[in-house]
Amino acid sequence: MRRDIFQAIADPTRRGIVALIALQAMTPNAIAENFNTTRQAVSKHLRILTECELVKQEYQGREIYYSLEIEKMKEIDKWLDQYRKIWENRFNQLDQVLSTLKKQTTK
Amino acid sequence: MRRDIFQAIADPTRRGIVALIALQAMTPNAIAENFNTTRQAVSKHLRILTECELVKQEYQGREIYYSLEIEKMKEIDKWLDQYRKIWENRFNQLDQVLSTLKKQTTK
DNA sequence: TATTTGCGAAACCGAAAAGTTGCATATATA
DNA sequence: TATATATGCAACTTTTCGGTTTCGCAAATA
Numbered sequence: 276m277r278r279d280i281f282q283a284i285a286d287p288t289r290r291g292i293v294a295l296i297a298l299q300a301m302t303p304n305a306i307a308e309n310f311n312t313t314r315q316a317v318s319k320h321l322r323i324l325t326e327c328e329l330v331k332q333e334y335q336g337r338e339i340y341y342s343l344e345i346e347k348m349k350e351i352d353k354w355l356d357q358y359r360k361i362w363e364n365r366f367n368q369l370d371q372v373l374s375t376l377k378k379q380t381t382k
Numbered sequence: 383m384r385r386d387i388f389q390a391i392a393d394p395t396r397r398g399i400v401a402l403i404a405l406q407a408m409t410p411n412a413i414a415e416n417f418n419t420t421r422q423a424v425s426k427h428l429r430i431l432t433e434c435e436l437v438k439q440e441y442q443g444r445e446i447y448y449s450l451e452i453e454k455m456k457e458i459d460k461w462l463d464q465y466r467k468i469w470e471n472r473f474n475q476l477d478q479v480l481s482t483l484k485k486q487t488t489k
Numbered sequence: 490t491a492t493t494t495g496c497g498a499a500a501c502c503g504a505a506a507a508g509t510t511g512c513a514t515a516t517a518t519a
Numbered sequence: 520t521a522t523a524t525a526t527g528c529a530a531c532t533t534t535t536c537g538g539t540t541t542c543g544c545a546a547a548t549a
Contacts, residue, residue: 279394281388281391281392281394281397282392284388284392285388285389285391285392286536286537287386287388288537290388290461294464297464297465297468298468302495302496303495303496303497304494304495304496312537312538312539313538313539313540314495314496315496315497315498315538315539315540315541316537316538316539318496318497318498319497319498319536319537319538320537321497322497322498336495336545336546336547337494337495337496337545337546337547338495338496338546339495339496339497343465343468345465345468345469345472346469348462348465348469349469351458351462352462352466355455355458355459355462357401357404358404358450358452358455359459361404361405361450361452362452362453362455362456365452393506393507395507409525409526410525410526410527411524411525411526419507419508419509420508420509420510421525421526422508422509422510422526422527422528423507423508423509425526425527425528426506426507426508426527426528427507429527429528443515443516443517443525444515444516444517444524444525444526445516445525445526446525446526446527
């Protein structure tokens with residue numbers, strides 16, 4: 276199926292689920308209450324999120340609690356890093372321009 | 383069409399394009415050379431990237447140079463922020479545990 | 490034990506995505 | 520001016536996606 280984390284967070288409902296279970300584990304039924312879809316649809320999303328290890332399960336009787344695998348989120352952060360370098364560089368360049376400008380005006 | 387940046391970066395080819403034009407502007411033909419698809423397919427991806435303002439165009443004669451709109455990338459960073467708080471929190475908690483442990487062992 | 494509840498999986502459906510081929514158009518170049 | 524080149528766009532096809540409905544199974548409960 277070739278799931279990756281970028282595809283996982285592409286869907287707005289899945290981002291909603293991720294946000295929901297970020298702070299506390301929840302069952303599929305409880306999660307589904309927050310969206311305008313069926314529990315089965317949520318279950319499908321949870322499967323995708325589980326497949327790419329963005330979410331972990333905890334069995335408790337017949338209930339399954341889902342929670343966010345926060346470590347996996349760092350993968351996006353890591354990917355962003357290359358671009359962060361670029362925008363910080365540009366900021367520094369702007370900073371230099373500004374400081375040069377300041378020196379000139381205070382002279 | 384409801385394009386958003388998360389959908390835009392979901393496709394691996396588009397992430398490739400983004401990486402490619404991050405540092406220097408390129409024409410569709412030049413970009414297409416780097417992927418195993420037709421120029422038209424790349425053109426379609428560029429259209430999607432342009433639609434969600436992740437990429438900007440610069441016309442130069444009959445050529446069009448595409449480059450990354452780095453500011454837009456910050457949107458992902460902003461979204462990540464809520465989760466960054468969580469993982470930093472956990473790290474701090476671990477840090478406290480470790481320093482407590484250290485105090486005890488050095489006593 | 491019989492029934493309800495929580496869940497995943499499979500089958501199906503319509504819409505969207507990603508790719509290809511075939512254009513049309515504008516700009517270089519011979 | 521005739522031709523080659525760079526590009527976008529439209530039509531079409533195949534695949535994927537997100538959703539619903541239906542089902543089966545295991546655990547709780549009456």
